[in-house]
Structure formats: C-alpha cells, structure tokens
Amino acid sequence: MQFRSIIRIVGLLLALFSITMLAPALVALIYRDGAGVSFVTTFFVLLACGAFCWFPNRRYKQELQSRDGFLIVVLFWTVLGSAGALPFLISDNPSVSVTDAFFESFSALTTTGATVLTGLDYLPKAILFYRQILQWFGGMGIIVLAVAILPVLGIGGMQLYRAEIPGPVKDRKMTPRIAETAKALWYIYLSLTIACALAYWLAGMTPFDAICHSFSTIAIGGFSTHDASMGYFNSEAINLIAVVFLLISACNYSLHFAAVASGGVHPRYYLRDPEFRAFFVVQGILFLICFGVLLLNQTYGSTFETFDMALFQTVSISTTAGFTTSSFSEWPLFLPVLLLFSSFIGGCAGSTGGGMKVIRILLLTRQGAREMKRLIHPRAVYTIKLGGTALNQRVVDAVWGFFSAYTLVFVVCMLALIATGMGELTAFSAVAATLNNLGPGLGEVASNFANVNDGAKWVLVLSMVFGRLEIFTLLILFTPTFWRS
Template identity: 60%
Template sequence: MQSQLIIRILGILLMIFSVTMIPPIGISLIFGDGGGGAFFSGFFISLFTGLLLFLPQKNLKGELRNRDGFLVVVLFWAVLSLFGAIPLYLSNIPEFSVADAVFESFSGLTTTGATVIRHIDELPHAVLFYRQQLQWLGGMGIIVLAVAILPMLGIGGMQLYRAETPGPVKDSKLTPRIAGTAKALWYIYLGLTIACAFAYWGAGMSIFDAIGHSFSTVAIGGFSTHDKSIGWFDSSQIELICTLFMLISGINFSLHFAAVRRLSIQPYGKDPEFKGYVTIIAIVTLVTALILIIKAGSGFSKAIGDALFHTVSMATTTGFATEEFYAWPIFLPALLIFASFIGGCAGSTGGGMKVIRFLLLFKQGSREIKKLIHPNGIFKIRIGNTVLSENIIEAVWGFFATYVALFFVFMIILMADGLDQVTAFSAVAACMNNLGPGLGDVAANYADISDLAKWILSIAMLFGRLEIFTLLVLFSPAFWRS
C-alpha cells in the first residue's frame, strides 16, 4: 500500500474542495444575510488540513495500483463529506447536531437529497447555495474531475476512474486517454447544467433558484431551496422542464457523448439499457396515473402530470416532489419507492441498482426457466447483439446478493433503534438508492430520527454512491495483505 502517495492525493483533493466554499461566501455578501462566516472558517480548515497532508509528500511521484485507487476513492468521499459538514455545523442552524451536519453533507455529496432541516426557506442564502452545490459536485463525482488534472501532478488516474464510475462494466472509455474521458464527461455535465438553469430562469424562477435547482436536477440530487421542493413554484412549465432534465440525466452519459459527437440520436435507439429505462418509466407512469384517476379522483391532465413527474423523479432517484406522494392511495407510495431500486442507467448521475443490472437479472431469471424446460440446452445472455460473459452475470448476482444482505443489516439496526418497519425500510431504501424522501416518519424529513440512525444512514448513502463493492472491498483481509 502506497500510503504516502495516497496521503498526497488526499491532500490535493481536500485543497481543491476547500475552494468550493468560496462561492457561498460571495453569495452571502450579495444577499447580506450573514451566512458567510461559517464558510470562511470551513475554507481555512479544509485548506490548512489539505496542505498539512500534501506538503510532506509534495515531491513524491508514482503510479497508483488498483488497490490504492479503491482506498483513495473511499477515503476521499468519506473525508470530503466530513469536511463538507464543517460549514453546515458552524452555520447556527437551529437544533443542528454534528450528526445532522454530517448527514446533510453526506446526503449532498452522494446526491441522495435526504434532509434533516425542517425550515429550509429560512436558511441563509449561503447555506442554500452550498447544499445545492454539494449535489452538483457529487453528481458526476469530483474524482472524475480530479483525474483530468492528476496526471499533470505525476499521478496516474485510471485506477480512480475505474473505482468511481458507476455500473457493472467499468472498463469502457469515451476517449483514448483517461484525462480526455473525464473532460468529455464534465463538458456534457456542465452543458446540461447551463441549459437547465436557463430553462428554469426562462420559466419564471429567480436566477438564484434557477442555478440552485439546475445543480440538483442534473446531479439527480433532489435538494431544493424551498420546503415544498418544486411544488413551491406551482408551475406546470417548471415541472415539465424538471422532468425533461431528470430524464436526460438518468441516461448513460456515454450515450450523450456519442450522440453529440455524431450529431445523431441513433445511439439512444440502439442501446438496450436506454430502451429498458424508458419502458420502465412509461409503465410506472401509466399505472400511477390510472390509480390517481380511479382512486384519488384526479382529472386526466393533472393525473398524467403528477404521475409523470413523480415517476421520473423517483425512478431516477432524484427525489423532487410537487405533491405529498406518500399520502397517495393504496400501493402508489410503495411502487414509487420500489422504482428507485432499479434507478437510472449505468454511467448516469442516477442512483439505485441501475437499469442494466435489472435487465441482466431478468434475463438470467428467464434463462433459468428455460433450463428447467430444456436441461441440456445452452442459452447465452445477450445485451443487444453482444453475448455477455458468465463473469459479468456472476458479478451482477453477487452485487444483488450483497445489496440485499446490507439492506437487511441496515434495516434491522434501524428497527432495533426504535423505528417502525415502514420507516426503517423506506429510509434504508431512500439512502442506499440515493433517493432522499421516504415513507412513515421520514416522509417529510429525517429530523426526528436518532443520531445513531443518521450515522447508519450516512454510511448507507456512501455504500449506495460507491456501488457497495468499492467500499466493501476494504473490509476484506486480502485487501490489506502486502
């Protein structure tokens, strides 16, 4: 284990992160609400700590091994979330404990969108902006940005990219060099954010709200500058814009890159995961609309609008809301929560288990049925025209089994802490899937659960963001053997 090199990288990344606390200071000066002091302190604490880690190893150069890359990614997300909590804790938010600050920071950077804050509208503009910014930075992963500049510092970045990028297949690159891949991803990400912000602004949002909500929309985060989320604006045009950009951001970014490069929408039509993604959302939307019309007595247009918005929001694991969906009739709240288990496409900013894994599990189940009928038959699993190796299928099954086991452990701990079954189940689902809103006692926010539950759910968010194995591998004795 190259501990000195890892410490050097962590110092660099922490210094980079400290710079992100400067914009909230500027926002505080613009609005004059006195919220900048906490970010001034957070900036110097993060910068000083980063320098303290970096300077003793400043002349050290080397190439990361795969094992080192996993440790850097986990340390980076964990440490960054802890330091990201500093300005939140120092902001004098009412009834805000250390556990609350860490939970909110983890929720922001992992793009979960769960909050422990009750009166969001009353927060200083600096805090509001910072929460939105955390989600934007976490959306694509700050490490993907970092690998574009780490090679210039004498550090190879491919190991970081493989450990960070979501999805079951992690070796594909958009460009020959990893730095070019990171830049390509960020150009697309930045372009979508700018387009979303202008669309929101044109639809009637203030510039502040437009920028803030574009951050959390493209990041599939779900944080809002208002307690009522997108519903605060009471605008069908804003809801439509939000739905469109959530839908786009839940698609594999490599498809966006291919479409832009070819100036064609063909890459989307040829991708099996995209087809599955659209099909799942269409089915859930249709079911939700029908139930709202039949059981809730909603008008046709309102039912379609509410169903489409909340299905896209929950299925992509964004977590925005315009209505109290947890009060909808019969099984609809549970249906929307279960949609988040599938999540967005691999290579998107969405959470959940990813559509591609769901498709592979479905195909594997179908294959097992065929084997029962034809025991001597040989059946291959295909995605499009590609025959997948058994290693990938085994990896998907391993991921699913580990996900279920961890889910069970987290849920049992929360129930032992005093939460009821519905609250515990939905809270773990919302955090592991990086969704945000839950049911029961966490439907509105997570303020009333215990500090222990907040720490456990913060860990669940990290497992979800790093897709379980990146973090779980650190608990293997073989990982630490030299």
C-alpha cells in the first residue's frame, strides 16, 4: 500500500475541491447576501489542508495499485463530505448543528437529495447555490474530473476510475487513454447541464433557478432552491423538461459518447443496448400503473393534470432524483410503496442515477429464469446472454454477490434506525431513500429529515456513502484481505 502517495493525491484532490468554494462566494458577492465570508474562509482552510497533505509527500509518485485506488476513493468521499460541511457550520444562516451540517453535505455530494433544511426560499442565494453545485460535482464524481485534469495522477488514474465509476462493468473505456475517457464524460455532462439550464430558463425559471436546477437534474440529485421543489413553479413545461433530462442522465453515458462520436445522435446506439431497452420498459410500466391508479381514484381534477403528475413523479422517483411536484406520499398507498421499490432499480450503469442499476436487475432476472429452466431440464446447459454475447459466469456471480451485500447493508442500517427509536415504515423508507440516493421517503421523512434524531442521521450518512460507492468500494475496506501486504 502506497500510503504516502495516497496522502499526496488526497491532498491534491482536497485542494482542487477548495476551488469550488469560490463559485458560491461569487454568488454571495453578486446578491450581497452576506454569506460569502463562510465560503472564502472554507477555501483557505481546505487549500491549507490540501497543501499540508501534499507538500511533505510531493516526491512520492509510485504507480497506484487497485487497492490504493479503492482507499483513495473512500478517503476522498469521506474527507470531501466532511470538508463540505464547513460552510454550513460557519454560516449564521442557516444555523445548524454539527450533525445536520455533515448530513446536508454528504447528502448533496452523494446526490441523495435528502435535506434537513427548511425555509429554503429564505436562505441566502450562496447557500442554495452551494448545495446545488455540490450535487453537480458529486453526480459524475469529482475524482473522474481529477483524472481528467490532473496529469500528476499518471497511469494510476485507471485505478481511481475503476473504483469511482458506478456499474458492474468498470474496465470498459471509451477512449484508449483514461484521461481522455474522463474528459469525454465531463464534456457530455457539461453540455447536458448547459442545455438543461437554457431549457429551464426558456420555460420560465429565473436564471438563478435554471442554473441551480440544471445542476441537480443532470446529477439526478433532487435538491431544489424552494421548499415546494418543482411544485413551486407549477409548470407543465418545466416538469416535462425535467423528465426529458432525467431520462437522458439516467442512461449510460458511454451510449451518449458513442452516439456523439459517430457524428450525430443516432437511435441505433441506444436501441441495440439491452439495458437501455429494459430501462424504458420499466419506466413505461411504472407510468401506466401510476396513471391508471390515479385516474381511478380521481386524485387530480383532469386527465391532463393526472398525466403530468404521474409522468413526472414516476420518472423522478424511479431514476432516484427525488424531485416532487406534490407529495407523492399522499397518493394511494400502493403507489408510494411501488415507486419507493422502483428506486432500488434506479438508473443504468455508468449514469448519474442511484439504486442497484438496471443492468444488475436484468442479469438477476435472467439468472432466475435460467434456474427455473434447469429445474425442468437438469442436464441442459444454459448461458446468460446480454446483447447477443454470452456472459462469463464470474460476472453473474459478481452481480449475485453485490445483491447479497446490498441486502445485508440495507437490513443492518434499517435495524440500526429502529434501534434509535424510529418507526418501522419510516426506517424502511429512510434507508431506501439514502442507500438508493433517492432523497424523500415515507412517513416522518416524506418531506425532510429535520426531525430525525442525531444517531439515526449518522447511520443514514453511512448509508448514503454505501449507496454512492456501490457497497463493495466501501465494504472491501472492512475485510482483513484488503490490508494484507
């Protein structure tokens, strides 16, 4: 284990993160909301901490191994989440506890979107912007950004990329060089963000709201600058724009890259991908169920309003964004539970969405079908194919291992919440909302997490990190094998 090289890289990444504090400081200057001091102070503190880690170890540039990459990623997300809490702690408005500051920071960075803040409409613009930009950086992963722009990471960048990028297949690169791959991801990510912001602005949002909501939409984060979330705007056009960009962001970014690299966005790059097709089949089924049940119960006054609400909430919850136009928890009970379970599927691998990812659910389904066939024909040999290619059994085993670990972490976190005094329904939905990086839950956490006790909040912070790092990246650090030389 190259500990001094790891400390050097973490110092560089922390210094890189300190630069992000200048953006909300500029917003504070523009709007004169008095919140700029906390961000400027945080900038110098983080820059000094980064230099303190980097300078004594600046000559240690050994090649990183896979274990080093996993440790760097976990260290960085925990250090970054902790560092991100500083502006909340220093700022007078909002005035939050240490626990709430850490909860808000980790929720933003992991793109969970669960909040402990209320009265968002009256908070300083700089604080609101900071929450949104944290989600934006967390969406694609600031480590991927670092790999793209810090050549000092050298060939060890591949280890960071494998440990950071979500999804079961992590070794596939879109370009020969890993730095070029990371740059390609961020160019697409930035382009989608700009397009989304322009669309929101043209649909009636203020420039500030348009930029902030484009950050959380493309990151599939769910934070808003208003307590009423997207319901504040009461606009079918804005809801539709959110749906379109959430669906785009929930698709595998390698598909977007392939489509763009071909000289134009061609449908064939998407339609021949089995995960993409499965994703939209799931979205269609969920929408039809929600639309039909809401119509039967006459929840809304017109068919068009029912269509709008059903489409928006279906996409928002199932992609793990967590935006709301109305309280979906007040829908007929069957629907909130259905949508909460849909968040376990989440987005596609290589997207900014949370959950277990569509590709894993697809493979689990095909594995289940294969086992049923084997019961009928025990001697027959069946292979699991994806896109016409037979998969190695190791891939299928890895998916089953992930599912088992995911279930274990879920159960342990839920039991820990119940042990703190939380009700069963609230505990179940709170873990689902944080482990899937969804945001809103049911019961006491339907709107926010302000009333959750401090012990439960720390459990949920851990759940967020587990969900963002897809279980194994963090869980592997608790195994003796990882630390053996």
